[in-house]
Amino acid sequence: MDYSRPELADRLAAEYAAGTLRGPARRRFESLLPAHPLLREATRAWEERLMPLTAAIAPVQPSGDVWRRISERIGGGEAKAASAGPWNRLAFWRGLAAFASVAAIGLAVLLANPSAVPPPIVVVLAPTGTAPGATPPASLVASISGDGATLVTRPIVPVAVQPDRSLELWAVPKEGAPRSLGLLPGGSGTVALRAKVLAGADTLAVTLEPAGGSPTGKPTGPIVYAGKFSL
Amino acid sequence: MVKPVADWTQRSLELSRLLARAGVGDRAAFATLYEQTSSHLFAVVLRINRDRAQAEDILQEVYVKVWRAAQTFDAAQSQPLTWLTSIARNRAIDSLRREQTQPRLQTPVAAAGGTDAEDDDVYETVADAAPGPLDLLSRATDARALGECMEKLSALQRQSVALAFYQGLSHAEVADQLRQPLGTVKSWVRRALLTLKACLQGAVVRDGAGAS
Numbered sequence: 001m002d003y004s005r006p007e008l009a010d011r012l013a014a015e016y017a018a019g020t021l022r023g024p025a026r027r028r029f030e031s032l033l034p035a036h037p038l039l040r041e042a043t044r045a046w047e048e049r050l051m052p053l054t055a056a057i058a059p060v061q062p063s064g065d066v067w068r069r070i071s072e073r074i075g076g077g078e079a080k081a082a083s084a085g086p087w088n089r090l091a092f093w094r095g096l097a098a099f100a101s102v103a104a105i106g107l108a109v110l111l112a113n114p115s116a117v118p119p120p121i122v123v124v125l126a127p128t129g130t131a132p133g134a135t136p137p138a139s140l141v142a143s144i145s146g147d148g149a150t151l152v153t154r155p156i157v158p159v160a161v162q163p164d165r166s167l168e169l170w171a172v173p174k175e176g177a178p179r180s181l182g183l184l185p186g187g188s189g190t191v192a193l194r195a196k197v198l199a200g201a202d203t204l205a206v207t208l209e210p211a212g213g214s215p216t217g218k219p220t221g222p223i224v225y226a227g228k229f230s231l
Numbered sequence: 232m233v234k235p236v237a238d239w240t241q242r243s244l245e246l247s248r249l250l251a252r253a254g255v256g257d258r259a260a261f262a263t264l265y266e267q268t269s270s271h272l273f274a275v276v277l278r279i280n281r282d283r284a285q286a287e288d289i290l291q292e293v294y295v296k297v298w299r300a301a302q303t304f305d306a307a308q309s310q311p312l313t314w315l316t317s318i319a320r321n322r323a324i325d326s327l328r329r330e331q332t333q334p335r336l337q338t339p340v341a342a343a344g345g346t347d348a349e350d351d352d353v354y355e356t357v358a359d360a361a362p363g364p365l366d367l368l369s370r371a372t373d374a375r376a377l378g379e380c381m382e383k384l385s386a387l388q389r390q391s392v393a394l395a396f397y398q399g400l401s402h403a404e405v406a407d408q409l410r411q412p413l414g415t416v417k418s419w420v421r422r423a424l425l426t427l428k429a430c431l432q433g434a435v436v437r438d439g440a441g442a443s
Contacts, residue, residue: 010428011421014421014424014425014428015420015421015424017317018392018395018396018420018424019279019320019324019395019396019399019400020395020401020402020405020420022324022401022402023401026324030321044308044309046424046428047309047313047314047316047317048309048310048313049377049427049428049431050377050396050427051310051312051313051316051317052377053377053396053397054271054275054316054320057271057274057275057278057397058274059270059271059273059274060270060273060274060277061269061270061273062269062270062273062286062287062290063287065287066269066273066287066290066291066294067262067265067269069291070265070291070294070295070298071258071262073291073295074258074261074295074298
């Protein structure tokens, strides 16, 4: 057959896209595509025409296993499918925290944010020891958004402090005084980061302060959790 | 209709960007792409190959192929969702090839029976729960110019196209299903596709004129 004949190319492409071109004819058509621009173009055009029909099909979620298998095959275990946002992975963090009494770990997690901004930096804050006045030690996770504008913390296990105390979060620079990032009621908080507030800092720390936060603007109570990170 | 079109464009841009990043080896972008498109592609595959385990295998193949071919995707040439969906449909149709010796068709009679069960049962259950091809067609018709053009087809032409496109049925299977001669079905499908093409070209011209 002469595949450079536009009508023939168009008819075959239509049947290919519609799915009615079958068996050996379909295989043959596919094998011809790379060498025949006219067929390729006709096929592309038919696919564009017909594909909107699939918009009517209700989505069906495949099992999570599919992504795991794909991920293995493309040679990367590290990328996570994005629906699992940082806080949906608490089980993961809990598991990690169990081993994280070894100080703290700063992790840049590939969170698959659908944009060009860098991924968030996730900092695990581990207990620093038995702090007087603290309820059972717990760990927090802090996530610094990729653009550096916000920081969100969540407790991994429930955090409770006495009513006359507050947990306060600090950015601790290598040199100079810690800068307050705000209070964390129950270990949770969302902080809009002022420009440069993290500049030079390599540690996040949480201290136990009088209710309402440090009266002096400097940490006054014991450090209950800390974690290292690097920007 | 301005809003949905804007959403569609936005979504297309986003998917194109993710594909471009995947094309240079960005696994995180690829993971996001999977997240945003896998339930659609899976549904498309599942309508053609109703065996869930097989459909998941196909989906896996599809995304491995997408990962490898992402750098060949040309946003100037194709809509990303069309590109992805075509890969998924083609893989799904390929998978039918191997099973083609035993086509399993949904017939109202078989659904009523019940005793000569075997694996037909699974098929019937799934088929009954899901909307039929014509339901899908009427839903799709809300969306775009394609819908209006579908309206121009005769009922039987429409049904033939829907069975072939959504269920992945061959001409012979469509003929069987509609209890019509094979040659008749072939010419319905063919004429239906030609009508659609002419109609859509008209729609493009009209849209172009309106936009400029």
